[in-house]
Amino acid sequence: MVSPVGKLGQVILKEKQLWAAAAMVVVLLILVFGPAVSQVKKNRATRDKLSERLAVLEEKLAVLSGVDPLLVDERVKRMERVFPSKKPVVELISTLSQLAGKHNLAFGGVSLKPGSLQGEGEASKAKAEDLADLRFGFEVGGTFDGISNFLKELESVAPLMKVEGVGLTIKTDPVVKRQVVAVEAAIEVSAFYQAPPESLGSILTPVSLLSVRDEAFLNRLFNFTSFETVLPVAQTGKTDLFAAP
Template sequence: MKTKSSLQKYQVYLAPLLVGLLIVATASAFLKPKVALILASGSELSQKKQALARLTQKVAALQGLDPQTLNTKTQLALKALPVEKEVPWLIRTVKAVAEETGVVLGELNVDPGELASASAKPSQAEGKSNLTVLEFDLNAEGALELLVDFLARLEAVLPLMKLTDVAFGQASEGVFQLSLGLETFVMGLPPTMAVTDQPLAIIGQEEEDAYQELVSFKPTLGEAVMPSMPVGKEDLFNL
């Protein structure tokens, strides 16, 4: 009887307690996704703030560059390593050097493949480089000293050229034949620009030394018109 009396005493609290538990369980099930969404939004906002901070640093660094100097260096770099397979320009360059040195240019063969810049992708042989090799084969005739001068000038003109498979033969008295392989390079454009989670590439001493060396190279009569590229204070993140 005493136990039954105790149960009756607390029975008045049982119903409100069950209702309270039901309310808590319902609220928990309803609020859980809301809380998760709020936490996710906070995390996303934090990431965007960090990206904005990095972009602000990059903008400050870009604003510190001199547009005229940057444009001059960019144009020279594009003459040395074009972003397109400028086959007519390269052929005119070789012919111009031949005319300047007085040698007689014979056959000139090239297999350009696809001419679009999208095909300028690194080969396996190039490893991590984003350069594509464009190969030429040619032959020429002339006095030995003229042919040697021809080779020296090819290595000192823009675009950059690498001499391969050089062979001499004597055609007649005082006249020699030259068989030559040439490699020129196409610089593939990066697939993406202005990646916020990567640091801004800064021109260091190594790049400055390479630029100073390029200054001594000579553009020839075969020079092509370089593409116009934004520099200086242009908005690189809204292309």
């Protein structure tokens, strides 16, 4: 016959065995289903993130769908003509030569300023938002009216230029009647250019619409006079612009 103390010990032993079995079951469940639960949580987080990206892309697509691609293409071309991404040496000489011809002026005496022939590698070391400038001088010869009209139009032709200085020399006697006054102008200008950005940013970056000020600036670009890039046939060295042929 088992004593009461022995029965109590057996009950306690069975309870310990049950608790041990329950603990083993819990451990097994964690080992088996733990990674699956963790993966489910990761999948939910990924799904939420992708849903947010999809919403951003759908909004961006809606904005871009309302943009006229032909207008954008025309604006980019116009911007490149007026504000080029590379040093516009040939374009500048061609424009100045044709603009001078438009006003019946002789064109020559082109001289690049020291430092203006820096390599593209040196220019790329500057900050992306910094403007690069090409400074040079040239000479035009003709009448006062022709040179005056030339200077008025100079800052509204492509590529973009800024007049830094003008020096005038009268080549004929202005007192003599019935004689056209011949004038030679030595002009110094700066032309500006800027390399395009290396990246347009993340595809998730929202589209920034143009402000009223940006639109006004772009509309001004359409008023700039553009000439076809043609190398001038006139001599561009330091010569007498009024010498007889």
